[in-house]
Amino acid sequence: MKINFTLEDIRDFCGDTFYERGQSYYNSGRVSELIFDAEINRYRAWVKGSKAYHVEIFNINFTGNDTEAYCTCPAYESYGCCKHVAATLIAIFKQKRSKSVSKKSKNDKHKYNQMDHLISSITGMEQSRRNRT
């Protein structure tokens, strides 16, 4: 997928204050579990601050008004945007840019699936062990 937005679009979308706080959140590695669901064109992530907040972003397309962002924090409720949304958008931007440069997203996906399989077989082992005791 090509990047169709810039950091300036993110700044416009979130406003200067949230954008700058979001950037420092991103830089200190607070965005985790960033996942894209192609079926509904949605990104979701957890952003850690004093608490962990769940961010969802639909239809990233800053050329129209399609972009919808949600966060579970109190600031989002008051302002309709927040530093968590900004941090997640920046993480998406960086991820897309690095993927379009390296072009190894297919390999990554394969690796991810293998890891997923490994994790579920470990959890399965744990569960059967627990059932025995």
Ligand SMILES: [Zn+2]
């Ligand atoms: Zn938030």
